[in-house]
Amino acid sequence: MKNKTILSIILALCFATIITKNWHKIIIKKRSQHPPLPPGRKGWPIFGCIPQMMKNKPIHKWIHNIMQELNTEIACIRLGNINVIPVTSPELACEFLKKQDAFFASRPHCMTCQMTSDGYLTAIISPLGDQWKKMKRIIISELLSPAMHRLLHNKVCLEEADQLVKYVYNQCQSPLKDGLLNVRAVARHYCGSATKKIIFGNRFFGIEMEDGGPGMEDEEHMDALFTTLNHFYAFAIADYVPWLEAFDLDGYKKTLKNSVKSMRKYQDPEIDKRVETWGQGIRKTKEDILDVLINLKDSSNNPLLSVQEIKAQITELMFATIDNPSNAVEWALAEMINQPDVLDKAYKELDKVVGRDRLVDESDMPKLNYVKACIKEAFRMYPVAPFNLPHVSTKDMVVGGYFIPKGSHVILSRSGLGKNPRIWEDHLKYKPERHIVDESKEVSFVDHELKMFSFSTGRRGCPGVALGSTMVTLILARLLQGFKWSAPPNGPSIDLVQSEQYLLMAKPLIAHASPRLEPHIYVGP
Known part of the structure; x- marks a missing residue:
């Protein structure tokens, strides 16, 4: 009996050895059938x-x-068990986001996006699936439709632009300010107040200051x-090795928990209060995005969205509308101040198109090609984030002759695309004229060839292009028309030093402003 047991063990070990060797050969053979991974770093097991x-x-x-x-425009860097694929080639970027978009349209499951979306309840962050389809449909057809843009966004953007001009004018008149303004604060103030009014x-959530600024x-x-x-999609350790989340080695989890809580403590009570007023029949007219979200119904006439979904989606809308326009305006104005000829061309265009008897409005924007070129050049040179949100491959793919395994995170480098010396002549010089190829064509902020990355494209393309374009153009046009x-x-000159950690200016832009219009223009009717 003992001998039979020993024999059985020996036979089992031999069988396991044979299987292991053959399996190893199968794996090697299977891998050899694939093209190589992009060049990069594998790292530790x-x-x-x-x-x-x-x-x-x-x-x-x-x-x-x-x-x-x-010396590559595509790489593969192994983080945990995930292949992160950074790309700086416009041609490869188009391959990922246009030609093969169907296979790279998902988002990763990770700690930072789960925390900021209440468990993937929103449109931008959710991986492919029914929840993403539902929320995307709501965003496109209900919140950012052309009709909604005309009825709500334009009116709000213009009203807030009026407030912006008055605010800057008051700052110019203040003896305490001596004409010096924090342009970053001004731009964020406009984007924030416009977004809150739209939603x-x-x-404001609190009491407005005497000068019209936020409290x-x-x-x-x-x-x-x-x-x-x-801290969102910013290479948190737990995003790639989930079991390390409990240790919070880089502090991302704690930071995000506190910052999201600080945002939601102002947003959520407003939402709860509004839901209650609709439920009690006190409110009967839809006046903003929150009203629209609350009143969406399914086929059975039940609420389409839960309160939790509404809260999560509103948080995401806040993320999506403030940072990009405000950052572009700050960098553009800084570069223009340092290049007086560029600033003068923008002044002349505004005087020609709009004049000095009224403030620029949205109907003027199609004709403000040089102003928009100044913004687009800021988008090219000074993106608000180093990479776009990750696109996850849903199957093994071959792109550009390289093997892209299923589950890889493809990240397009905003600065790598916008400053690619192979694509852009004088890639480190701020030259708005490069974006005006044909004087008869309106400058668009979207580059469909992905030679730069301002708004995304494909299935995950930014649905708020029209709103974002309106906001950023209106801010810069009003600031330029109204002030020297x-x-x-x-x-x-302005010190154009970039922050070491982020892509913002190292110090907020402090610039001198003085009125260039008649006083009654700033006060309004």
Whole structure:
């Protein structure tokens, strides 16, 4: 009996050895059938390149340095068990987001996006599935439709633009300010108040300051929003090795938890209150996005969205509408101040198209090609984030002759595309004229060839292009038409230094403004 047992064990071991060897051959053979992965870094077992990533911050610079060392426009960096594929080639970007878009339209399951979307309840962050389809349909057909844009967004954007001009004018008149303005704060103030009015019907969560600016509550909300954005899809360790989430080694989980909580403490009570007023029949007219979301019905005439879904989607809308326009305006104005000839061309275009007897409005925008070219050049050179949101491959694919395994995270480098020296002549110089190829054609912020990345394209393309384009053009056009801009008296020019950690200006733009229109224009009728 003992001998039979020993014999059985020996036979089992032999069988296992044969199976293991054959399986290994099968794996090798299967891998050999694929083209190679893009050049890059594999790293350690289990953790991949995470140890190197944590040593080389900021991470986006580390990734771009690897690509520069390898002289490649596509790379593969292993983080945990995930292949992260950064891309700086417009041709390959189009392959991923246009030609093969159906296979790269999903989003990753990860800690940071789960925390900011209440478990993937929203349109932008959710992976492919029924929830994404439902929320995307609502965004496109209900919230950002052309009819809604005309009836609500344009009116609100123009009203807030009027408030913006009055606010800057008051700052210019203040002896305490001496004509010096924090342009970053002004741009964010406009984008924030316009977005809140579109969503909630009110400009502020708290009490408006005497000069028309935001109070403490809205300042806290804005700080929390940008803190969340800075840590969202920002290479958190737990996004790639989920079982390390409990240890929160990089502090992302704690930071996000606190920042999202700070945002929601102002947003959620407004939503709860509005739901209650509709339920009690007190409110009967839909006046803003929140009203629209609350009143959506399914085929059985029941609420289409839960209160939790509404809260999550509104948080996502706040993320999507403030950072990009405000960042572009700050960088564009800084560059224009340093290039007086560019600033003068914009002034002349505004005087020719609009004149000085009224303020620019949306009907003027198709004719403001040079102003829009200035914005587009800021989008090209100074994107608000280093990469777009990840696109996840839903099957094994071959792109550009490289094997892209299922589950890979494809990230397009905004700065890598916009500053690719192979594509752009004088790629480090701010030249708005490069975007005006034909004087008769209106400048568009969307580059369908993905030579730069302002708004996304494909199935995950930004549905708010019209709103975002309106907001950013209106801000810069009003600031330029209404005021003469220059560097502060104690400095010959604006210091165009980028933040070491993020892509913002290292210091908020402080510029000198003085009115260039008659006083009654700023006061309004």
